[in-house]
Amino acid sequence: MAYLDAASAHPLHPAAREVWAAALEQGWADPARLHAEGRRAGLLLEEARAGVAAVLGAHPDEVSFTASGTQACHLAVLGASAARRDPAGAVVATAVEHSAVLQAARAHERSGGALRLVPVDREGRAAAEDVAALAGPGTALVAVQAGNHEVGTTQPVAEVGAACAERGVPLLVDAAQAVGRAPVPAGWSLLTASAHKWGGPPGVGVLVVRRGTRWRSPLPEDEREGGRVPGPPAVPAVLAAAVALQAAAAAQDAESARLSRLVERLRREVPRRVPDVALLGSAEHRLPHLVAFSCLYVDGESVVTALSRAGHAVSSGSSCTASTLRPSHVLEAMGVLTHGNVRVSLPAGTTDADVERFLDDLPGVVAGLRAAAGVQAL
Structure with a gap:
């Protein structure tokens, strides 16, 4: 075959398989605990966080690990919406965003917010000026994917990012198909990705929230992952994901x-x-x-x-x-x-x-x- x-899912990178197996012996404990086993797991977790941050051009404290890329998208959209004083703020998204982004945007709409969809051409590409035209006052978030998961078309992320910066609107980039394969243009405020797209294990997503970006967890408070994601991450899988990403980036x-x-x-x-x-x-x-x-x-x-x-x-x-x-x-x-x-x-x-x-x-x-x-x- x-x-x-x-x-859909990239085969597991050999380095990730090796590290995953080794980390099951060293990183099984709760990384928040102060005993030796917990501290060892905590060090491995922070090592993974730093590795992912380096590839994505982020600070380690901006990176949180989620249970999937889907969860990362949900948290990104709903967290940016929850951070606004006006709950009726609009989410602007291209019409070809991944369903995880659109589903979260529609949940925001059902709770009283607005959703504005940006049309695309027959190649699946949105015009930066069309995005900017819909990102007016009261916009909570703009969502533009790095590359489409069905047809492969990339979006004008850098141009949209510049327009969002002028308006003080955060930009979410779903980079699941790009990370490990192509450079992600600058200008984003929030970024999401999924480890099993680049050769990491399933069950690991990435949510990056830039410092200074308005974001509040839409879930009950939890001290884990900078308060962004509830529950402890699976340290062995996260470490394997980081190693796979570094390997993919080196050969990119x-x-x-x-x-x-x-x-x-x-x-x-x-x-x-x-x-x-x-x-x-x-x-x-x-x-x-x-x-x-x-x-x-x-x-x-x-x-x-x-x-x-x-x-x-x-x-x-x-x-x-x-x-x-x-x-x-x-x-x-x-x-x-x-x-x-x-x-x-x-x-x-x-x-x-x-x-x-x-x-x-x-x-x-x-x-x-x-x-x-x-x-x-x-």
Whole structure:
């Protein structure tokens, strides 16, 4: 099986596995306790915090560890909203933000606040001036992701950050797909990320709140993690996450350039080999590891299942669930085909042979599904 779904979860980095196992022996105790075992765990926790902060360009006391990237997004949005004197302040977010950000923003809206969605173009990119136009007086938070999790389009974070700074509005950047793969532009006030996107273990998220940013925990008070996250973090997993991030950052430039070359081949060859395919996202403003496309006349889930049988682990960004029957909000916001969608996201170490075998198998998979649906002649 060629694993090509790193945007969902990256395989565990070997260094993280080694450190995780060792930390289970040394960092199992409560890091808040004063006995020897607790102090040892506390030192490991602060070592991890400093390592993550160094990669992200933050101070260690600005970094908190959460139970997931989703929790980090929820805390970022709701904490920035709770810190305002006016609870009706608006959250401004692009229409293609991750559902974790949008769900928290809608919770804020249900509690009496406002939510303003910024439209995107057909490549999934918002205009900085459109964001700025909605970030007027009374804005509690602006949320702009570093790169989209479904189509790979990056957003003008630096330009938005400059506009937010002029207005005194905090900027949240969901950097889950960028951290460890591409530099995150400056200008953010809050940043969130998820360790299992860069090769760390699952169950570790990161919330960074810059000094001076208005933020108050929306949860009951807890002395852990600077008062931002309740409960003690899992020290062995956090340390493994930090080591994986440092390893990914050290190899970032070379590996991202290599994966970007493979993605360029996919973007060039998929439409050439498979008729009636639409590439999604921006060719210019994009993450280095992710490509998405939609195949007419078939549904994405069927393509993903058939590719899995052929030995390729990919995903679909347009899944309609039985409970909601709603396609991807990202693709809807872009105004593009919402079915037949396939997302290929390359983990570190993906080879040319992995990509070539995928390109060889994809035409037959799609042709077979179209034939079964009786649309092969369209």
